[in-house]
Amino acid sequence: MFGRILLIMGLVAIALFMLRSALGKSKKTPTAKSPEQARPKTAARLVHCATCGAHLAESDAIWKTGRAYCCAAHLKP
Ligand SMILES: [Zn+2]
Structure with a gap:
């Protein structure tokens, strides 16, 4: 039962x-x-700032020598 x-x-x-x-x-x-095809259009790929490690969108990052930076201040050594 x-x-x-x-x-x-x-x-x-x-x-x-x-x-x-x-x-x-x-x-x-x-x-x-x-979902794989829709993702790149809506959400950008995240990268780390090489200086402070902050997460930011790949398109918003400042790129220099293959590294991503969150702002111009972190671009300088
Ligand atoms: Zn930074």
């Missing part, structure tokens, strides 16, 4: 999981093709 309840609960859980994943796919498909 108890085993039967567990079996039903398991089946319900699997059904809910499948339903959720199916709904999630159908919602995501029209807006974005895949």
